[in-house]
Amino acid sequence: MCVPGCLQHVQSGLNRRGFLGAGALAAAAVTLAAPPAMAQSRSFASAVDLTHTISPEFPTYFGKPGIGFQDLYTYAKEKLNLKIWTLNEHTGTHIDSPFHFSENGWTVDQIPAANLVCPLCVVDIAARAQDDADAQVTPDDIRAWEGTNGPIPAGACVAMHSGWDQHVATERFRNADAEGVMHFPGFHPEAATMLLEGRQVVGIGVDTLSLDYGASKDFAVHYGWLPTNRWGIECMAGLGALPATGATLLVGAPKVKGATGGPARLFALV
DSSP states (O other): OOOTHHHHHOOOSSSHHHHHHOOOOGHHHHHHHHHHHGOOOOOOEEEEEEEOOOOTSSTTTTTOOOOOEEEEEEEHHHSSSEEEEEOOOOSSSSEGGGGGSSSSOOOOOGGGGGGGEEEEEEEOHHHHHHHOOEEEEEEHHHHHHHHHSSSSSTEEEEEEEESSGGGGSGGGGGBBBBBSOOOOOOOOHHHHHHHHHHOOOOEEEEESSBBOOOTTSSSSHHHHHHGGGEEEEEEOOOOGGSSSSSEEEEEOOOOOOTOOOEEEEEEEEE
């Protein structure tokens, strides 16, 4: 079963079979110019929400509430409900735009829509993270994933499943020690470099508060990844319910001019 309209939006027919069947070999250059995430037709049986619910209690990197609400109108008085939000862009399940850690990278509104609809590759390090809060996705993890599942598709998002989303309602999610240093999993800079140099990946995602592991002092993954006009997703939920490959990620990023990021609604089409 295909989610209504999914094929029209995810793929506009620009694949090899479509071109050859139509006899339009002269249009091959268009295929090369098309965003990698649009490379193949897909159909889906279900949509899995990968998004945490945001509230003032949701843990944040800096330990302060990331969102606040003020009633502007209430149904009891004005017969409608309307709130004013006070929001840190990087709250809850959210996207890091390239501009977040660069001088001239794309702001969140400038990320092409096609880069926000992409194959999802889930790298599972949950067993290791259970015993080591400082576990990181390494090049060996990427190689092992490809050894089992084949090459990472062009235009993909590679997401770390550490199982850390199960701690979101507890202090373990931030997991700060006596000196205030946080301990939670993330990507190793060498793994990010590997994805940059050898694969056409448009984004990476984590189920923790940061693309870098919690104890990082230099934010090497952020500084290496985002300035290349690739995005990141932090605080993903529910990755453990997904297959390692075969799902398509839809990133509902806020289209706010000049934003460095923002809360995002994520769906995996499986």
